Amino acid sequence: MYHLGFASGLTLTLPLALTLALTGMAQAAELELEDHRVFPALQAATGGMDTGTRVLRVASTTDLDVFEPYIAAFQAARPEIAVDYSVLSSSNLHRAIRDGVAFDLAMSSAMDLQFQLANDGFAQPFSSAATEALPDWARWRDLIFAFTTEPAVVAIHSASFEGLDLPATRQELIAVLRDHPERFVGAVGTYDVRESGLGYLFATQEDRSTDAYWRLNEVMGRLGPQLYCCSLQMIEDVAEGRLAVAYNVLGSYAEDWLDEDQSGRMQILTMQDFSNVMLRTVIIPTTARQIEAAGAMVDMLADLGMRELQGDWALPALSHSGPREDAGFGPIRLGPGLMAYLDPLNRRTFLTEWENAMEQR
Amino acid sequence: MIQSRSIGKRLTLLLAAVAALLSVLSWAMVTALAREASQRTQDNVLAASATTIAETLRSEQGEVRLELPYAAFAMLGAISEDRVFYRVTAGGVTLTGYDELTPPTPGSAGQVVFETSVFRGAAIRMASLGRAVLAGDEPVLVTVTVAQTRDGVSAVADDLSSLAAMLSVAFFLLAAALSALVAYTSLKPLNEIASAVSRRGPSDLRPVVRPAPTELAPLLLALNRLMDRLRQSIRRSEDFIAEAAHRIRTPLATVRAQTEIALRMAQTDTEREHLRQIIRAVDESSRSAGQLLDHATVAYRIEDLARDTLDLATLAARTVAALEPTASMRDIRLLLKADTAWIAGDAVLLENALRNILDNAIKYSPEDTSVTLQITCDATTARLSVTDQGPGLGLAPFEPLTQRFQRGENTADIVGSGLGLTIAAEVLQAHGGRLELSNAQLKGGGACITLVLPLA
Numbered sequence: 001m002y003h004l005g006f007a008s009g010l011t012l013t014l015p016l017a018l019t020l021a022l023t024g025m026a027q028a029a030e031l032e033l034e035d036h037r038v039f040p041a042l043q044a045a046t047g048g049m050d051t052g053t054r055v056l057r058v059a060s061t062t063d064l065d066v067f068e069p070y071i072a073a074f075q076a077a078r079p080e081i082a083v084d085y086s087v088l089s090s091s092n093l094h095r096a097i098r099d100g101v102a103f104d105l106a107m108s109s110a111m112d113l114q115f116q117l118a119n120d121g122f123a124q125p126f127s128s129a130a131t132e133a134l135p136d137w138a139r140w141r142d143l144i145f146a147f148t149t150e151p152a153v154v155a156i157h158s159a160s161f162e163g164l165d166l167p168a169t170r171q172e173l174i175a176v177l178r179d180h181p182e183r184f185v186g187a188v189g190t191y192d193v194r195e196s197g198l199g200y201l202f203a204t205q206e207d208r209s210t211d212a213y214w215r216l217n218e219v220m221g222r223l224g225p226q227l228y229c230c231s232l233q234m235i236e237d238v239a240e241g242r243l244a245v246a247y248n249v250l251g252s253y254a255e256d257w258l259d260e261d262q263s264g265r266m267q268i269l270t271m272q273d274f275s276n277v278m279l280r281t282v283i284i285p286t287t288a289r290q291i292e293a294a295g296a297m298v299d300m301l302a303d304l305g306m307r308e309l310q311g312d313w314a315l316p317a318l319s320h321s322g323p324r325e326d327a328g329f330g331p332i333r334l335g336p337g338l339m340a341y342l343d344p345l346n347r348r349t350f351l352t353e354w355e356n357a358m359e360q361r
Numbered sequence: 362m363i364q365s366r367s368i369g370k371r372l373t374l375l376l377a378a379v380a381a382l383l384s385v386l387s388w389a390m391v392t393a394l395a396r397e398a399s400q401r402t403q404d405n406v407l408a409a410s411a412t413t414i415a416e417t418l419r420s421e422q423g424e425v426r427l428e429l430p431y432a433a434f435a436m437l438g439a440i441s442e443d444r445v446f447y448r449v450t451a452g453g454v455t456l457t458g459y460d461e462l463t464p465p466t467p468g469s470a471g472q473v474v475f476e477t478s479v480f481r482g483a484a485i486r487m488a489s490l491g492r493a494v495l496a497g498d499e500p501v502l503v504t505v506t507v508a509q510t511r512d513g514v515s516a517v518a519d520d521l522s523s524l525a526a527m528l529s530v531a532f533f534l535l536a537a538a539l540s541a542l543v544a545y546t547s548l549k550p551l552n553e554i555a556s557a558v559s560r561r562g563p564s565d566l567r568p569v570v571r572p573a574p575t576e577l578a579p580l581l582l583a584l585n586r587l588m589d590r591l592r593q594s595i596r597r598s599e600d601f602i603a604e605a606a607h608r609i610r611t612p613l614a615t616v617r618a619q620t621e622i623a624l625r626m627a628q629t630d631t632e633r634e635h636l637r638q639i640i641r642a643v644d645e646s647s648r649s650a651g652q653l654l655d656h657a658t659v660a661y662r663i664e665d666l667a668r669d670t671l672d673l674a675t676l677a678a679r680t681v682a683a684l685e686p687t688a689s690m691r692d693i694r695l696l697l698k699a700d701t702a703w704i705a706g707d708a709v710l711l712e713n714a715l716r717n718i719l720d721n722a723i724k725y726s727p728e729d730t731s732v733t734l735q736i737t738c739d740a741t742t743a744r745l746s747v748t749d750q751g752p753g754l755g756l757a758p759f760e761p762l763t764q765r766f767q768r769g770e771n772t773a774d775i776v777g778s779g780l781g782l783t784i785a786a787e788v789l790q791a792h793g794g795r796l797e798l799s800n801a802q803l804k805g806g807g808a809c810i811t812l813v814l815p816l817a
Contacts, residue, residue, distance in 0.1 A: 337438055346429050
């Protein structure tokens with residue numbers, strides 16, 4: 001039924017969608033959009049011509065393929081709202097919101113940057129039954145809401161590990177990499193933490209949580225690591241065999257990849273000693289205009305975050321365990337501690353150390 | 362009586378007002394303390410955070426270096442979900458943090474200074490710490506300022522404040538209830554005395570003898586003195602009346618005797634009629650004087666009532682015997698049906714009462730009828746009823762008939778003072794009994810007067 005509605009809605013609203021796309025492109029030029037699409041409203045607004053079509057402008061770090069079903073679900077419930085979806089890197093998204101670029105919703109995997117936006121007053125409060133239902137650790141001050149818990153994992157190319165024990169801890173990973181440099185030179189990949197907000201978040205949290213992190217960096221640095229901006233490219237390269245190991249990729253993306261690619265070329269390892277769990281968060285920026293629609297989307301995401309079963313959704317729900325910092329396995333804590341590593345001085349110091357470890361000549 | 366506001370109510374209201382005042386005061390105090398306590402908690406964490414950051418300050422190659430420890434920020438998130446701002450300056454130049462954050466005037470080195478301010482439209486609390494760091498040759502004053510919004514503090518203080526408000530209201534309600542109880546208890550002796558006095562019979566003027574609180578002793582004393590004076594005054598007037606009645610009776614007897622002589626010697630009917638009227642008037646006066654004397658006797662004896670054990674039947678028989686002559690003059694039979702009934706009382710008074718009632722019965726009975734006296738007993742009381750075959754008590758209420766000088770509606774042509782039933786009623790009341798008036802239910806029945814007395 002909705003498919004029929006979608007088809008007719010598409011033809012009817014095509015000219016409008018085009019102009020939206022065009023204005024979107026103008027914005028894209030300034031913003032370095034990685035991807036962008038407008039999902040036209042499935043049905044014309046009911047309030048007469050004056051109201052026009054309501055467009056929910058979403059800035060996100062989540063890939064379009066991953067998030068498209070969510071938009072479809074949203075439009076099934078709210079067919080009168082068009083969605084303008086822009087994919088940006090987490091640091092660009094952060095900068096855009098700070099610079100006051102008008103978005104109705106900002107969704108990011110970089111918790112620290114999202115938290116700083118909320119702390120510094122770039123988010124507006126929103127409260128509803130759905131957000132109240134979220135556990136305490138999944139929201140902060142009614143400004144920022146988490147709707148997924150996504151662990152960082154290690155992706156490996158199965159062939160590269162033939163005849164080797166699969167490492168279960170960082171110690172074992174360090175040992176494997178150190179003992180078999182011939183297999184891993186130039187075949188180790190991880191985030192370029194200078195560019196990737198999520199990579200920086202994972203790196204700084206590991207710095208805080210495990211001393212094995214720097215030794216691992218040293219070992220990786222000696223192997224001539226490949227540096228990436230994004231999980232998906234790392235996963236692809238692992239699957240294709242261009243990389244033997246990708247350290248700290250998003251578990252959810254890797255799982256999605258495995259669902260598509262059953263060849264067994266790639267495997268996912270979860271480190272048993274410590275594992276970062278990232279919360280994908282959403283804020284309603286102060287520049288938002290479609291606040292009601294943004295709230296509806298937040299409600300939908302919060303409801304999905306609280307679902308019991310995984311279902312067909314690409315992104316995992318909130319874990320039911322909550323943060324367990326003592327065990328080191330819980331989600332990264334949504335709090336002012338996140339701001340420590342965002343401080344320019346700290347960042348400079350951290351990046352210097354990281355570069356020293358990673359770029360050994 | 363002019364009734365001013367009740368002492369109990371006034372006392373309760375005053376105590377409740379005091380309780381209300383105390384409740385409000387304690388609420389205000391708890392609120393202020395809660396605010397202060399939560400503020401101090403925040404101050405302590407802010408100070409710890411600033412100190413943690415300041416401890417990382419060092420000098421490297423002539424430059425001030427520092428790092429912002431994760432813990433310094435994480436601890437701020439541990440107490441509340443408040444927004445966090447910070448700034449580190451060296452010699453007035455921002456090293457890192459929020460440029461617009463104006464630190465408070467620094468105190469002496471190493472001392473944490475606190476200030477409440479506004480930053481980006483939100484109320485904040487700042488902790489600032491100065492430390493001298495040697496950069497190159499000269500020491501530079503580095504100021505570390507950590508600030509947090511105050512929502513958490515306010516929320517905690519508000520929570521405690523509303524809790525305190527609820528407790529204060531509960532305290533007030535309890536205190537008000539206790540106030541009412543206290544007022545009631547304090548006024549209990551007063552009420553007891555009042556009810557003891559009001560329970561007394563109308564002619565009971567004995568002094569009130571009962572324990573009284575110090576505050577009430579003067580009142581009781583004054584009351585007793587007043588009653589004493591009243592009793593003496595009543596006694597004097599009763600004495601006077603008795604004396605007067607006695608003095609009138611003797612000459613009246615002389616007047617009657619002389620008038621009867623004159624009647625016998627009278628020549629004309631007119632003269633005889635006049636003389637008869639004189640005799641009638643003299644009889645009435647004499648009778649009234651007798652009853653006034655009776656009444657005075659009764660009043661006098663009641664004050665100091667004898668409590669002898671008596672047989673009501675014997676007493677009734679004696680009275681009947683005394684009145685037999687009067688009755689037989691008008692062919693009236695006095696019938697006594699009685700068994701022994703022991704009561705405690707004053708024989709003279711009870712005889713007097715019964716005589717008055719019998720006298721009435723004889724007086725109002727037509728000739729050649731009978732007056733029936735009957736004694737019945739139940740568990741606690743003896744009832745002596747006197748039933749005549751006269752005209753009865755009429756249809757008007759009987760109650761006024763026992764008041765002084767009140768006479769029935771259908772008695773116009775019969776001599777009477779209106780004191781008989783009054784005397785009887787007073788005697789019975791003094792004995793803890795009562796007089797019951799009714800019209801006899803029997804055919805040809807007249808009045809039925811019943812003397813009710815407690816058994817001994």
